[in-house]
Amino acid sequence: MRFCPLQAHEIAHSWSGNLVTSASWPYFWLNEGWTVFLERRILHELHGAGVAGLATYGGRQALGDYVSSVGVDHAYTALEPVLAPDTDPDDAFSVVPYERGYNFLLHLRSLLTPGDDPAPFDAFLRYYFDRYARQSITSDDLRAALSDFFPDAASTLAAVDWAGWLKAPGCLPAAVPVDESLLHQAHALACTWAATAKAGREGEAAVTAAVATTDAEGLATWPAAQRCAFLQHLGAQAAVPGDGGAAAATLLSPAAVAALDSVAHFNDSKNSEVLHLWLRLALPARYEPAVASAKAFVTSQGRMKFVRPLYRMLASVYPAGGMARALFEEHRDRLHSIAAKMIEKDFADQSAVGAVA
Numbered sequence: 524m525r526f527c528p529l530q531a532h533e534i535a536h537s538w539s540g541n542l543v544t545s546a547s548w549p550y551f552w553l554n555e556g557w558t559v560f561l562e563r564r565i566l567h568e569l570h571g572a573g574v575a576g577l578a579t580y581g582g583r584q585a586l587g588d589y590v591s592s593v594g595v596d597h598a599y600t601a602l603e604p605v606l607a608p609d610t611d612p613d614d615a616f617s618v619v620p621y622e623r624g625y626n627f628l629l630h631l632r633s634l635l636t637p638g639d640d641p642a643p644f645d646a647f648l649r650y651y652f653d654r655y656a657r658q659s660i661t662s663d664d665l666r667a668a669l670s671d672f673f674p675d676a677a678s679t680l681a682a683v684d685w686a687g688w689l690k691a692p693g694c695l696p697a698a699v700p701v702d703e704s705l706l707h708q709a710h711a712l713a714c715t716w717a718a719t720a721k722a723g724r725e726g727e728a729a730v731t732a733a734v735a736t737t738d739a740e741g742l743a744t745w746p747a748a749q750r751c752a753f754l755q756h757l758g759a760q761a762a763v764p765g766d767g768g769a770a771a772a773t774l775l776s777p778a779a780v781a782a783l784d785s786v787a788h789f790n791d792s793k794n795s796e797v798l799h800l801w802l803r804l805a806l807p808a809r810y811e812p813a814v815a816s817a818k819a820f821v822t823s824q825g826r827m828k829f830v831r832p833l834y835r836m837l838a839s840v841y842p843a844g845g846m847a848r849a850l851f852e853e854h855r856d857r858l859h860s861i862a863a864k865m866i867e868k869d870f871a872d873q874s875a876v877g878a879v880a
Contacts (some may be wrong), residue, residue, distance in 0.1 A: 525654075527747070528562055528578055528796075535561035538652050546659040547859055548612045549603040553660060556624020561648075563625070564641065570746065574879045576702035577709075577748035579629075583698065584755050584856075586622040595693040601688045602627065603662065613861050626695050627688045633699045634683065635673050647672050692714040709745070709752040712737065716783060717760035720774035730782045739786040754789070754800040761804075773807045790816050799829045806840050814841065822854045827862040834866050 556779035559582065567575035590600050598604050599615045602623050606615060636643040651668050662685075670680055687696045715736050719729040742750070763772035784790050789801035790812055798820060805813035817837060821830045837847035848870055855863045 528566060531562040531565040532558055535565070541654055542657065543655040544659050546661050548606055548615070548801065550661050551612075552602050552620035552624035552627075553665060555620040555626055558619050558866045559625035560628045564645075569643075572702035573705040574746050576746055577746070577752050579625075579701045580703065580706050581748060581751055581755065582618070582622040582625065584693070585618045586626075587694065589618050590694055593747065597692055601690055602693040613865070616861075623688075623755050624696065626698060629699045630697055631669065631683070631689070635669070635676050657824050677756070705746070705749045706752050709749050712742075713753050713756035713760060716757050717781070719779040719782075720761040720776070727778070730776075730779050733779075734782050734786055737783075737786050742787055747797055750787075750789075750794075750797050751800050754797070754804055758800070758804045773804070775804070775808040777808055777810050778814075780805050780808045784810070784812070794825065795820075795829060796824070799833070802833060803836060806836050809840070818850060822850065822857075825858045825862055827859070827865065830862060831866055835869050838870065 533689060536554075538696040539561060540554035544551075545551050545553045563575045563578050566578055590597075591597060599617060600619055600623075602619065604615050604619075606612060612621065614808065632644045635647075647669070650672050651665075654668055655664060666680070666685070670677065673680070679693075684696055716733050719733050745753075757775075758773070761773050761775045763774060784805070789797060790804045790810075792801060798816070802813055802817045802820065814837075817833055821833050821837075824830070834847050834851055837850070851866055851870070858866070
């Protein structure tokens with residue numbers, strides 16, 4: 524059984540977040556950015572650069588989706604968001620401290636220890652956690668540790684766009700290249716299936732061709748991150764042009780989605796990351812078996828990353844009769860209070876109900 528990112532992430536929190544923690548909410552990224560960094564170092568050691576690269580790609584996609592959903596100028600897209608005194612920090616919670624934080628640390632590593640040898644920066648990690656053990660710190664503390672550990676890199680650190688990374692909203696200022704070999708394989712297959720959405724009258728023939736092209740046994744052996752990359756790219760390729768995701772519209776037909784499920788069995792996946800992305804693809808295509816899977820998924824676990832967007836999608840794609848709201852009300856007491864509050868807010872805010880973030 525593969526060691527999954529979630530296991531690596533929570534183990535890494537023993538150091539980043541527990542042993543060393545952020546001094547206040549604007550520095551929350553020091554907890555989560557470092558934890559994602561450690562998570563992907565673990566994946567790299569256990570499963571190789573290709574799997575770690577897939578995880579980085581998926582994170583960047585999620586970050587881009589969030590920035591697009593709230594706007595590039597939104598204050599909450601900054602790594603150190605400025606929170607008004609009456610702001611609930613939960614309202615600012617997003618993928619930003621995780622993925623923007625991770626990418627900033629990856630950027631720093633690429634500047635300070637260029638090359639493929641991770642050992643020099645790994646040594647800094649040990650120094651950093653020893654130096655700040657059992658303390659609450661800020662971004663300035665990280666900068667001080669880097670300066671002290673890399674005394675010959677003063678000019679490099681001075682040239683870093685600290686304000687752009689920490690204070691400015693919007694997209695990533697830079698993205699360090701990662702291994703994309705497995706990503707390219709996933710994208711190639713996704714493009715084959717996306718062709719079924721653009722085939723018009725030849726759609727049935729395109730579906731038949733896609734099924735024939737897909738190595739079902741090979742696909743079953745792909746790591747979860749690669750299957751996720753396939754589903755993400757297929758969703759993007761098959762999106763209705765100009766729709767903006769407001770109603771999660773797709774060009775994929777129910778027949779195409781059913782054919783894909785017949786060879787890949789995504790609807791029965793036991794991996795939450797894979798199932799989540801599959802449902803976000805299958806529900807707007809109105810693949811009816813996905814409705815039962817989505818209802819079972821959102822009521823069998825309570826991770827906000829999964830349940831919140833799926834409740835929004837169920838409400839958007841299947842609004843008749845208030846099915847999503849009724850399901851939420853029946854099971855809300857089993858959710859964490861923060862998740863329940865944010866989902867309730869989505870239902871109350873009709874402009875957010877259709878958004879897929």
